Amino acid sequence: MQVDELTTLGRRDRKKRQTRAALAAAALRLVAERGLDQVTVEDISEAADVSARTFFNYFPTKDDALVGDSEGDRERVLRALAAVPAEQPALEALRRAFIAAVEEAQGDAELWQLRLRVVTQHPVLLGRLVTGNATTERALVEAIAARTGLPADDAYPALVVAVAGAALRAAMIRWATGDAHRLAALLDESFATVAAGLPDPRTG
Template structure:
């Protein structure tokens, strides 16, 4: 238990060190040695956690979610896919809320270092593929059926929009509330909302 907690702390220390150094100097000017030194560990220890410095910067979009597939398949048969996905991802959203400053720093670093964007897209695509496979299995659909891929792509886009709105800081609600709002629009069939009277 203590060893696992120490591993999590070391990993977090490396992520924070990488993000802070890159935020100050740019991704091209920061080395793995500098990140390891800032975190108080060796270069070898860094590579025990991350294959590249970019991996430390981008992170895992499903970090904090134990097993998305298992949770979706364990959901009640009468529960909607969107509600089942929200339940499965709730720990992820809570962790992002708890680490708000870290996530704002990560998003700023990615924005200022566009070469990191393909890695972020690739990580999100992997998570999206996992969700699509789970949707297909839950619905007993063939792997090549378009429905799981459409659901996964739409929900991935909704989560991305919710994350951007949450990060903007104009609305103090937790990230999960922003995601629920976006999912609600999908569930409603993307019906155009009424125009506010004061608009």
């Protein structure tokens, strides 16, 4: 492949990323202003200055534009999990894998905080965010089963993934609603509390 072809492909990929980001940002702004049921795909497309047909080239539904790139998130987390040394406990391995994802969110804090505010205001979206996605959870369960030598239908892999996902969501919601700490610090705090057995704070 010639250099000019590579340049063209690079520009095309950048343009696709820019269009996808513009659609997501438009969807989030409109839903934050009007509410979920008062925004259509046509509204989002118009705000991003593209056609509705173009919208569906990037997202299968309006909700997908709001919750973000679940497939990309899944691939990043799975790659990060595979890079964690095998001797690390499953819960710690998931914490390390999630760090890469939250650092990316921190780098685009304004958009992510808007996304999280929209998601928390519309519970129907909450379960689709990051590890709430059923496909992502299933992939993580399979990865944890492989790491621990357990069958994928054993209770432990499913339980540890569910607990880790809850810790991640709790940290992200705190961050989105105004906590001044970095998201990674909130994630570490959530996982530390889980690892300690969720002790009752009243017992000191």
